[in-house]
Amino acid sequence: MGTIRDRDAALDSWYATTAMPWSAQPRLEGRRRVDVAVLGGGLAGLSAALELAQRGLRVAVLEAHRVGWGASGRSGGQAIFGYGCDQSKITAMVGLADSRKLFAWSVEGVELVRQRIATHAIDCDWRDGHAHVPIKPRQVDELQAWQRDLEDNFDYPTEWWERERSRAEIASDRYLGALFDPKSGHLHPLNYTLGLARAALAAGVQIHEQSAVTQLLRGDGATRPMLRTAHGELEADFIVLAGNAYVQGIAPELDSRIMPVGTYIGATEPLGAERMQGLIRNGIAVADINWALDYFRPSADHRLLFGGRASYSTLQPLNLRATMIQRMTRVFPQLKGVRLDHVWGGYVDISLNRAPHWGRITPNIYFVQGFSGHGIASTGLAGRVIAEAITAQSHRLDLFAKIPHHPFPGGRTLRTPLLVAAMAWYKLRDALW
Numbered sequence: 001m002g003t004i005r006d007r008d009a010a011l012d013s014w015y016a017t018t019a020m021p022w023s024a025q026p027r028l029e030g031r032r033r034v035d036v037a038v039l040g041g042g043l044a045g046l047s048a049a050l051e052l053a054q055r056g057l058r059v060a061v062l063e064a065h066r067v068g069w070g071a072s073g074r075s076g077g078q079a080i081f082g083y084g085c086d087q088s089k090i091t092a093m094v095g096l097a098d099s100r101k102l103f104a105w106s107v108e109g110v111e112l113v114r115q116r117i118a119t120h121a122i123d124c125d126w127r128d129g130h131a132h133v134p135i136k137p138r139q140v141d142e143l144q145a146w147q148r149d150l151e152d153n154f155d156y157p158t159e160w161w162e163r164e165r166s167r168a169e170i171a172s173d174r175y176l177g178a179l180f181d182p183k184s185g186h187l188h189p190l191n192y193t194l195g196l197a198r199a200a201l202a203a204g205v206q207i208h209e210q211s212a213v214t215q216l217l218r219g220d221g222a223t224r225p226m227l228r229t230a231h232g233e234l235e236a237d238f239i240v241l242a243g244n245a246y247v248q249g250i251a252p253e254l255d256s257r258i259m260p261v262g263t264y265i266g267a268t269e270p271l272g273a274e275r276m277q278g279l280i281r282n283g284i285a286v287a288d289i290n291w292a293l294d295y296f297r298p299s300a301d302h303r304l305l306f307g308g309r310a311s312y313s314t315l316q317p318l319n320l321r322a323t324m325i326q327r328m329t330r331v332f333p334q335l336k337g338v339r340l341d342h343v344w345g346g347y348v349d350i351s352l353n354r355a356p357h358w359g360r361i362t363p364n365i366y367f368v369q370g371f372s373g374h375g376i377a378s379t380g381l382a383g384r385v386i387a388e389a390i391t392a393q394s395h396r397l398d399l400f401a402k403i404p405h406h407p408f409p410g411g412r413t414l415r416t417p418l419l420v421a422a423m424a425w426y427k428l429r430d431a432l433w
């Protein structure tokens with residue numbers, strides 16, 4: 001047993017074996033100056049960098065490892081509307097009128113993924129369609145209530161599939177129906193991230209890999225803020241922090257408001273087009289609505305990519321491969337005996353209320369975090385919203401900053417055991433009724 005920080009889990013992923021070519025970018029050396037310095041070469045940092053460069057600013061990204069090394073290059077690839085928490089929770093926090101705006105912007109996030117794929121000709125296997133599926137009668141009620149809320153309050157129609165239709169689309173007896181959204185979809189997340197990085201380079205962004213930020217100097221009225229690495233210093237008018245749960249100790253007031261949670265995926269051996277189609281007729285992505293959820297989708301080479309194990313303790317679970325197979329065959333017993341060729345994991349940055357945590361810590365240091373396992377689409381939006389704010393249009397960021405965020409209880413030492421205990425309760429609830 002060890003933490004997934006012990007080794008580069010991204011290297012074991014199916015994505016890494018099917019990644020598009022990428023030229024390593026030079027590490028930061030010496031002292032440099034730009035308009036905006038971005039910490040983090042994932043989807044959030046790259047999206048901010050691209051949007052800022054498109055607005056004419058000089059931008060540099062500092063990435064500790066390489067582009068897409070973090071969650072963005074490892075994820076389930078399911079690009080879905082909304083945020084990490086139910087929209088009703090956001091409505092309770094900011095009121096219906098503002099919640100409507102936030103929801104519409106999340107839909108813009110999904111649309112932005114499609115636009116960027118088209119505009120920058122990113123080859124990342126996009127496929128339309130996503131279904132949320134219920135396992136229990138109470139979850140049927142929950143999903144149907146959600147569908148009504150989406151339609152009545154957010155003007156977002158979806159389809160309800162009764163059990164028979166759901167069974168015809170997804171060859172599993174586990175599900176009692178499905179809430180289907182044709183506008184959401186799925187993609188190869190590493191290739192999308194690399195494609196976005198290429199677009200950023202083409203727009204003039206400098207990307208420095210192997211350039212871990214060791215210190216944030218906040219500046220004062222007289223001095224500009226700066227990011228320091230072992231080999232260089234990057235001074236800027238504005239700084240954007242987009243390091244996900246992987247960044248720690250750079251801005252303690254941000255660390256205390258997210259928890260790193262490990263989450264894992266397996267890729268089966270290639271199943272062939274026909275067998276794959278027999279499992280998921282139209283190649284859509286699927287996720288159940290349990291607290292510790294299962295989610296899956298086909299890959300372009302007809303493997304099943306199955307995510308379904310989280311670790312709230314940050315320790316990689318024992319017998320991960322066996323557990324993943326067990327979960328997968330609970331959904332698809334017909335896959336008994338099928339190999340998992342790859343198993344990998346990464347961290348998500350969950351906030352206490354699972355809502356996005358975006359804002360400023362000083363007038364010229366911005367941050368985005370708290371994607372809470374729901375970041376493929378909303379990271380793109382986050383980058384755009386930060387770029388707008390830096391170029392003096394901050395009404396959207398100001399609305400996100402209205403969402404209240406509290407530190408995890410227990411401080412550095414107790415927050416992990418408390419979270420583990422809380423999650424055990426939610427899992428028990430899912431198991432019992």
Ligand SMILES: Cc1cc2nc3c(=O)[nH]c(=O)nc-3n(C[C@H](O)[C@H](O)[C@H](O)COP(=O)(O)OP(=O)(O)OC[C@H]3O[C@@H](n4cnc5c(N)ncnc54)[C@H](O)[C@@H]3O)c2cc1C
Pocket residue numbers: 039040041042043044045062063064065066067068069070071072073074075076077078079080211212213214242243244245246247248250263264265307345346347348371372373374375376377379
């Ligand atoms: C296994 C898994 C499955 C997921 N599935 C889905 C899904 O299906 N749908 C969905 O919407 N979301 C999913 N997510 C969540 C989604 O991937 C993330 O929300 C999103 O990719 C976060 O992007 P990011 O840019 O904020 O973070 P990251 O992609 O993690 O990028 C942060 C980068 O910052 C760098 N960094 C950190 N510290 C420093 C430092 N000090 N100096 C320099 N660089 C630093 C890291 O190396 C990293 O590359 C999943 C996540 C995981 C891990």
